[in-house]
Amino acid sequence: MATYVMLAFKVDRRECAKTPAMAVDDLAQLRHTAAHLLAHAVVDIFGDDVKLAIGPAIENGFYYAFLKTPAFVPEDLPRIEARMKELIGEDLAMSGEPISRDAAEKHYRDRDQPFKLDILAGIPDGEPLSMYTIGAFTDLCRGGHVNSSKDVGAVKLMSIAGAYWRGDEHNPMLQRIYGTAFPEQAQLDEYLHRLEEAEKRDHRKIGRELDLFSIEEQAGPGLVFWHPNGGRIRSVIEDFVRKQLRDRGYEPVYSPHVVHEDVFLTSGHLQSFGESMFGPIDVEEQRYRLKPMNCPGHILIYKSKPRSYRDLPLLLAEFGTVYRYERSGTLHGLLRVRGLTQDDAHLFCTPDQLQGEYENTVDAALTMLRAFAFDDFRLFVSTRPTNALGDPQVWERAEAAIRNACDHAGLAYEIDEGGGAFYGPKLDIMVRDAIGREWQLSTVQVDFNLPGRFDLTYRGADGEDHQPVMIHRALLGSMERFFGVLIEHFAGAFPVWLAPVQAAVVPIGEAQFDYAEEIGARLRAADLRVAVDRSNERLQKKIAMHQAGKVPYMLVVGKSELASGEVNVRERGGSQRAMKPDEFVANVTAEIAART
Template identity: 45%
Template sequence: MPESNQPEDYLERLRHSTAHIMAYAVQQLFPDGEHTVKLAIGPPIENEFYYDMEVPRPITPDDFSEIEKHMKAMIKANAPFVQETWTFDQAREWFAERNQKFKLELIDGISDQEVSASDEGVADEGVSIYHNGDFTDLCKGPHIEKTGECRYFKLLRVSGAYWRGDSNREQLQRIYGTAWETKNDLQAYLKQREEAAKRDHRKLGRELELFQMHPESPGSVFWLPKGAFIYNHLSEKVRKLYLSEGYQEVRTPLIYDSSLWETSGHWEHFKDDMFLIENEEGDPTSALKPMNCPAHMLIYKSVRHSYRDLPYRLHDQGVLHRNEATGTLSGLSRVRQLCQDDAHNFVTEDQIADEYERILGLFQRIYGTFDLPFRCDFSTRNPDKFMGDVDVWNRAEDILESVLKNNQIEYTVDPGEAAFYGPKLDFQVRDSLNRDVQCATVQLDFQLPERFELIYIAPDGSEKRPVVIHRAICGSFERFIAMLIEHYAGAFPTWLSPVQCVVMTISQKFVDYATEVQQLLLQKDCRVVLDNSDDKIGAKIRQARLQRVPYMLIIGEREQQSRTVSVRSRDEGDIGAMPLDSFVDKIIREVDLDF
């Protein structure tokens, strides 16, 4: 690897180069493939790459070994990647001869400046072309030096995609693969993928009977009893924490008149993502809320606030709707109906630092409980696009940065990436598979108070604008629970487990004592079920294990006589016989938890 390059950049070039090799290999599957396999685009993505193409017949994973064989041949040949600049006419002629209609469209886009220079092959005068061996592609690069560097790769899966993401255009096939610098890296990634597939929250959600999805309501979750328990328990714990931190909970309507969305700016920027309600003429007159902010602005504005009332914090777990495209919906991670641990904190400029300190404290308490380390991206002012006063921005950004530093939070600055109305912190947690999952956002907002003309009375009696902080720590509960399911592989900590304990009888003779044990635990608010079926004890244990139940209490002759329980723990294995009272004490200690 050339020393001057960042490892990440190198991997991106490596993966994109492997995509070229794969495109060439797919062409080799078909007679006259250079003309019949129509290539679209093939960028690197996180850890992987893909290439979109129109193929004479669908590619399936059964084709992978044949494609990989052709790829290996080109890799073995160690062909250099060579760049050339062609004139538009030269490029059009070459790709037209080969029926490469998508490339022709891209070339036209480049000459019209419609495709941005960073997207596809474009040079100052004409079109950038890359060759590797017999393969030629329209491509801006950059690439690695030789195909031999791509030897640690694997094809992964194939899916459908539309040309330019437009469902009215051609349906393409997208073939995904991964490529790494070393064999170890490749194997580690494949292993992580395998583990991730086992923990996939959609799969575990089914197996653990947590939730369902139905085509009758796409992107909206049917929480089954166990999943609903987790959802409610989590939201209750969060609620309790916020109450203790000076937040006031409100409940606000789902549907609002379009005038509110005009005031808030959502009509202008967010309308396509909202569920609109139309009048008889088909004009939208109201909409389901995608966010709680405008409702909270109305509440704030309804009374006069003195500086003494601030910070004023409104917490709302209301139901939100977002009109995500059907194709992008995915399990709990991307839904149309969701709830957040959302809050809006109204503060004076002088209170920003303190308020961020407190908000970061909430992060530490919630994420700390789940052993989830977190880091954040700090988006700062875009010099060409911002509202308000530069000095106010600079002060706010300095404050945010020093709060991050004081709290020793790992962060990266994304200069110029903030929305025009205020600097933003995006938080990612690192789960047990070492994946970064985006959860929470803390957004400082100078704009909404302007739009809603919010004021507070300053100590000198003058009217001042408050600043609003939009903040969600868990983010959407749906996505947060998806992350927790995968983080714990379904084995939730005892306090969050929908069933904490199964009491199981060795035979029907012990049902009375087992029922007594169950009743005692129920009285102590433990979530306990009794398995007194005629199944063998081994089968009962297996069933409880599959459901990731933290404790199994086995009841037989000995236990009944000595008033004990035989305890098997999901996490600690066989603990052995315990007096019933001792077990009750143990489990009560474990479930007694607040953030």
């Protein structure tokens, strides 16, 4: 039972896939070769006194680690990069030769390169050694390069960071120079542009600027405090989801955050997932646990009375808050946290109903994601692994149900053959955000395991007891992570239906304060989220402030608006026009209804 990965455990990972333009291995070889060129350039500029360590390809680029006195400063990077570009232009061939351990050690002793000698000492005896040369620079290396410096294409040095040799604080502090490389300049430019966009959109930065949420050091890492602005958005999302669920026959349920440990023993979570669980908490000599998943609670509700086939499908939904221990080093803003609320649901149905329920669920997922302006999806179906539990025919039927549901939705899907969990096949939905990054959001997971572990049954039309099929599904994933993705997707400029303040009424002077309040009341009566700006700032400053707050509409009222009974509507990033308050309310209400 090595891989007991339950639904949505993966959902809360930061999974921002890249779209490699070439095979991953080829790109890694190109980037590792760029690391050689980096060392070449450093030696050319700063001489042989620089101590060399290692230069691997890494995700999104490469680095080379050096020890240099005085240390590198950021101003060095353009010079080094310029030298690398010269080397690339010279079309230098990369060539390798085997070398004996003695010769390699002598080579590096003669040159006083302690880290290279340390690397050599760490390579087991008998393992073949090789030296690679490109241009005037020779380096101990196992190989895996492109043929020529020219093949490195386009290169950019990004940053310098300190790192202890071998990650050990007793060792010297080296400096890593990080860079990236692509076959074509256009690909590099696109990557840099995307990086810049991603930085501007960082949800932690925008979260502070718009006062959406915080993570309070005193309370512990990975635990999210939703501020009023974030709370408004979350409650709009929750209302929207609840309406969807009601329309589709789901029943709302609530389950305790803390339950007896035995529940997780029965579910198997304690055995396979125990290290990620908070607790135990001892009460009256009994052991309790904070729930890491909502499934056992929903199962207990199912099991609370005898069920007949007439009760099925039973669709139980909960914004279920769960707690999972994640190492502090892996936490990241809202994207990876220790306390999260899933838009969770568990579907209990007969085998015959599986197909219809899957279609309904996929349809619900796409409807919801589209409402949040995601329209580029990739679907992954994970099928039966070798260690699968249960009848292969039942699996096949479930897999066919998933594929049919994708077809029904009119979407192509990719198959991860044998990549399913041992307890059932699943569907993952990835979305592409506004700057082309991919996020895994929805998961719809069939489960042939838990109904058996909890001995769930229903009385069939034949009068016999049968085991129901269970589906776990979270469509947004978790509220925290989904919010993080949304903030970055919209760069904080939420569409009007989600915006914490939909309209700011801005009187030019005190003489219009009363009129502004009247307008505010009129808008609130139409269920709009409104702020009336009674500050004594100058108009330009007020406008700048609401612009920074990314408020979709500003309603400026001055002398002439007061006289004509109108408001001057300034659309975020767009036009302005005078209109009657009622016209504005009608327009915005229609916009919200259309969820654009």
